[in-house]
Amino acid sequence: MADGGVLLGLPGLGVPGPAAPMRLTVALADGGAATVALHVAGAGLACCSVELVAAALRRPEARAAGLAEAGTETDAVDVLVVSGTCTDVLAPALAALHASLPAGTPVLSFGACASSGGPYWDSYSVTKGVDQVVPVDVYVPGCPPRPEALVDGLRRLPGVAR
Amino acid sequence: MSDAQEPAATDDGGYAVPARSRGVITLVEENCTVCMLCARECPDWCIHIEGHTETLPADEVHRRPRTENVLDRFAIDFSLCLYCGICIEVCPFDALHWSPEHEYAGTSLTDLTHERERLAAWEATAPTEAQRDA
Amino acid sequence: MSALVEAVQAAVGGHVLAVVPGFGPVTVDVAPEAWHPAVAAAAAAGATYADFLTAYDELGLGFAVVAHLSTRDASDHLLLRTRVPRDRPEVATVVDLHRGLAWHERATHEMFGIGFVGNDDLTPLRTQPALGAHPLRKDFVLAARVARPWPGEKDPAGDTGRARRRTLPPGVPEGWGEQA
Numbered sequence: 477m478a479d480g481g482v483l484l485g486l487p488g489l490g491v492p493g494p495a496a497p498m499r500l501t502v503a504l505a506d507g508g509a510a511t512v513a514l515h516v517a518g519a520g521l522a523c524c525s526v527e528l529v530a531a532a533l534r535r536p537e538a539r540a541a542g543l544a545e546a547g548t549e550t551d552a553v554d555v556l557v558v559s560g561t562c563t564d565v566l567a568p569a570l571a572a573l574h575a576s577l578p579a580g581t582p583v584l585s586f587g588a589c590a591s592s593g594g595p596y597w598d599s600y601s602v603t604k605g606v607d608q609v610v611p612v613d614v615y616v617p618g619c620p621p622r623p624e625a626l627v628d629g630l631r632r633l634p635g636v637a638r
Numbered sequence: 639m640s641d642a643q644e645p646a647a648t649d650d651g652g653y654a655v656p657a658r659s660r661g662v663i664t665l666v667e668e669n670c671t672v673c674m675l676c677a678r679e680c681p682d683w684c685i686h687i688e689g690h691t692e693t694l695p696a697d698e699v700h701r702r703p704r705t706e707n708v709l710d711r712f713a714i715d716f717s718l719c720l721y722c723g724i725c726i727e728v729c730p731f732d733a734l735h736w737s738p739e740h741e742y743a744g745t746s747l748t749d750l751t752h753e754r755e756r757l758a759a760w761e762a763t764a765p766t767e768a769q770r771d772a
Numbered sequence: 773m774s775a776l777v778e779a780v781q782a783a784v785g786g787h788v789l790a791v792v793p794g795f796g797p798v799t800v801d802v803a804p805e806a807w808h809p810a811v812a813a814a815a816a817a818g819a820t821y822a823d824f825l826t827a828y829d830e831l832g833l834g835f836a837v838v839a840h841l842s843t844r845d846a847s848d849h850l851l852l853r854t855r856v857p858r859d860r861p862e863v864a865t866v867v868d869l870h871r872g873l874a875w876h877e878r879a880t881h882e883m884f885g886i887g888f889v890g891n892d893d894l895t896p897l898r899t900q901p902a903l904g905a906h907p908l909r910k911d912f913v914l915a916a917r918v919a920r921p922w923p924g925e926k927d928p929a930g931d932t933g934r935a936r937r938r939t940l941p942p943g944v945p946e947g948w949g950e951q952a
Contacts, residue, residue: 628741
């Protein structure tokens with residue numbers, strides 16, 4: 477489970493926002509454990525972003541502290557979390573956001589809409605999975621996924637997964 | 639719902655996952671008659687079922703030959719699933735149940751399609767009927 | 773009787789086609805040429821909050837355009853409705869009375885193809901111009917449902933040898949789908 481959780485950045489698209497680390501305890505192959513700090517840039521497109529906020533604001537003291545620490549260092553971003561439904565007209569903005577982050581930043585697709593279009597698979601205006609627009613490393617299923625599911629997904633990121 | 643049912647708080651400021659949470663769907667194969675109702679009613683078209691019929695010959699108990707549906711494939715694509723529960727509600731034979739398990743993210747989309755073996759394995763974490771009605 | 777309904781009746785009198793009570797607000801049906809005066813009369817009588825403006829497809833009867841108007845303190849509200857013919861779907865704009873309805877008129881134009889005369893910004897919100905159709909019209913078929921094989925179509929019994937009509941999934945009308 478998450479060892480801690482400091483404020484997650486929730487930007488309007490194009491602005492990574494306060495990227496404060498989310499700390500995960502990861503079990504190592506040798507039986508030990510390590511704490512990994514991830515700077516998460518969140519592209520909150522729709523309802524799934526509510527669960528993203530819930531995951532970020534888990535610790536009451538983090539809510540108070542994190543809001544005061546506002547940093548906008550794009551260099552510190554470790555993962556882009558795309559949560560919510562991406563429409564075809566929004567897709568170029570999402571691609572531009574990803575391009576503005578450091579090269580090779582892994583992407584986590586959070587929720588059914590971001591992974592495959594979800595309930596809007598037959599829509600005239602929805603991108604059927606953001607992996608059509610940005611390279612996705614981890615898919616988290618759910619509608620919406622629990623905050624614990626986000627942590628499970630983050631644990632499977634390349635660089636975090638052991 | 640009494641106060642005793644309130645989910646327990648965890649030390650990171652969250653809540654324990656309730657037993658009746660809609661985490662993943664499990665299949666009890668012995669109940670499935672391949673009626674295809676769940677696949678037809680799923681709004682996402684994410685349940686993939688294949689089956690065939692077999693004819694069982696007449697014997698002392700059954701005076702006439704009868705046909706039976708046999709399940710070949712039962713898969714749920716969780717990348718599409720919207721966790722509405724229509725499949726579970728519509729199944730006339732109580733073959734589908736909710737389980738609160740939610741940690742099954744994948745590094746590729748195909749990881750999110752669970753075939754019958756994986757669906758059956760989730761049954762271990764599904765609440766029993768008594769727990770559901772508590 | 774609601775003061776708003778009375779105000780509308782006083783203003784456009786002969787163009788009021790019906791006053792229909794409902795579970796919520798009363799619905800006042802007016803002729804399309806009285807649309808702007810009716811909204812103006814309601815606004816003058818205190819309905820300065822425009823909740824939404826939308827439409828629905830009534831097939832042979834045309835398109836119904838509906839607006840929900842309310843007083844600021846929610847003490848009174850009404851639904852104003854008009855019907856425009858399918859071959860000439862247009863009605864006067866009301867953005868001069870309620871600026872907030874600009875988004876609604878754009879969305880209604882995009883989804884139904886209804887023209888709002890006097891509103892020169894009806895840019896689509898979420899569809900590409902290349903779509904070339906209005907998605908909420910009842911004759912708009914979601915192509916994905918036609919093209920994608922429906923898992924519910926399968927039958928363990930398979931082809932019994934009798935000629936069997938292909939089962940169409942919900943949302944796909946007769947005549948669409950695999951040809952031959």
